Amino acid sequence: MKFDVKTCRIISKQNIAADTYDFTLFADKLAQLAQPGQFVHIQVPGKTLRRPISICDADKENGTLRIVFQIRGEGTEILSRLKPDDTMNILAPLGHGYEIKDTAKKVLLAGGGIGVPPLLYLAKQYGANATVLLGFRSKDFVILEQDFLQAGCRVIVATDDGTYGHHGMVTDCIDGLAFEEMFACGPEPMLKALAQVANRRGTPLQVSLEERMACGVGACLGCACKTKREETQDETYSHVCKDGPVFDYRKIVF
Amino acid sequence: MADLRVTVAGVDFSNPLIAASGTFGFGREYNEFYSLSVLGGISSKGITLKERLGNPPPRIAEAPGCMLNAIGLQNPGVDYFIQHDLPWLKQQGTVVIANIAGNTPEEYCAMAEKLSHTDVDMLEMNISCPNVKEGGVQFGTSCMGVEQITAAVRRHCTKPLMVKLSPNVTDIGDIAAAAEAGGADAISMINTLTGMRIDIQTRRPIIRNNTGGVSGPSLLPIAVRMIWQAYQRVKIPIVGMGGISSWKDAVELMLAGSTALQIGTVFFSNPYAPIEITEGLNRYLDENGIASVTELTGQMIPWEN
Helix, strand or coil: CEEEEEEEEEEEEEEEECEEEEEEECHHHHEEEECCCCCCECCCCCCCCCCHHHHHHECCCCCEEEEEEEECHHHHHHHCCCCCCEEEEEEEEECCCCCCCCCCCEEEEEEEHCCHHHHHHHHHHHHHHHHHHHHHEEHHHCHHHHHHHHHCCCEEEEECCCCCEECCCHHCCCCCCCCCCCECCCCCCHHHHHHHHHHCCCCEEEECCCCCCCCCCCCCCCEEEECCCCCCCCEEEEEEECCCEEEHHEEEEC | CCCCEEEEEECCECCEEEECCCCCCCCCCHHCCHHHCCEHHHHHHCCCCEEECCCCCEEEEEEEEEEEEEECCCCCCCHHHHHHHHHCCCCCCCEEEECCCCHHHHHHHHHHHHHHCCCCCCCEEEEECCCCCHHHHHHHHHHHHHHHHHHHHHHHCCCCCCCCCCCCCCCCCHHHHHHCCCCCCCEEECEEEEEEEEECCCCCEECCCCCCEECCHHHHHHHHHHHHHCCCCHHHHECCCCCCCCCCHHHHHHHHCCCEEEEEHHHHCCCCCHHHHHHHHHHHHHHCCCEEEEHHHHCCCCCCC
């Protein structure tokens, strides 16, 4: 079994920043299957489509999954009203996550806004070898800084308006940092800027993408993103749910 | 245990539930959940003569009780299907239907000919795809178009031929009759209704193709009505679809005139839907003392007005 459907009890819920919610679910065996960068596809009462939410953390021993999401529309608004002891019907763990080769290497993790959560489970694999750059709109939206510090990572926060940490972009903070590989999740302009850094430095970069999604398993071909074929470099469409959400940046046509 | 077996155009199905084209790929993904033999059949993702990349994203939007899609027939082409997907599908213990879509009548005929030389069980001719610029629905919205293309493909097809009808027409009964006159062995209906959603901040359509095909639970009453209307006009079997999300919906579409059924959008919220619907159907039949599911077809009792 790679993934399955399960009705999970909500163990805890916290409103951790503006419109941002942190849920822990009892997912039993599905938590043991989860890899960093994968996602859960959540049924929303009254909605035709599930909502894809990245896995923020997994506790294999206790069988729990942690998800952190922001209210973006009606679906996430309905999910945000659920309470501990309510249930969430999830289809998980889905997608191709971050490929982890050597955790003894120094790595850079860069997250923007609600792209930050999927990096936590990844950061925990690297601990002190990870430098984590977190970018947010403003102080009110800063999330998970303490969690990354607890994982032993070096953490640098930037805000667009300068209300917390560095005033500017996460990509401003890269010069002078030493690392052999990069991992990212966030808005497209951030991913594009990181791709330039990767090109300049010749560093591998894995990026996590987002797209409107239906089936979540690669059957309906709804969540298309433009990519290059490996052999010919011709442009084609891959699918975020099955081929991704994490891709080698060289495959992506930004 | 009631008898769930049905026969459509001489092809036997172990139960009336068929995975609808475009919602189930070529079966491999849902085979992760269960054996595909739980389904009576599978209608493949729409296949074209040459590979198609499909439409640019976003391809998906949601609306109350339904969703919109404009995938644009992304598929690897008929030759790839015959080589790589068909042999695997044929080993899964379910009926395999190849759904074909063309830009021109010649393309439909060429595909029908190629597939007639394989062990595929049945062809479903998609003359109702609303999401491609050429072909697709343009053949499916006039009676003459439907009859001519059905007759043309019929001449090149030695397999049972099912024609998938568009609901985006004025009189579905006339269209169904045209498919029958053209030589179709069965009709499947309804494909998606054309719809549109707009992002009120950017004033852009949410779907990059501007319009998309609407599917999901809210289509059920439209499908029931159209199947009933078509059932009164044709003798060939109807494979009914549109908004089925529970066994009760399945019973409704059977009563309206369906011999078999297709389910699609429900997979996205509930991958296990075919198992649950089959169990529910079975219970309903047993509780009502009905020996065979075939006894439901067209057995609605309309009011005399």
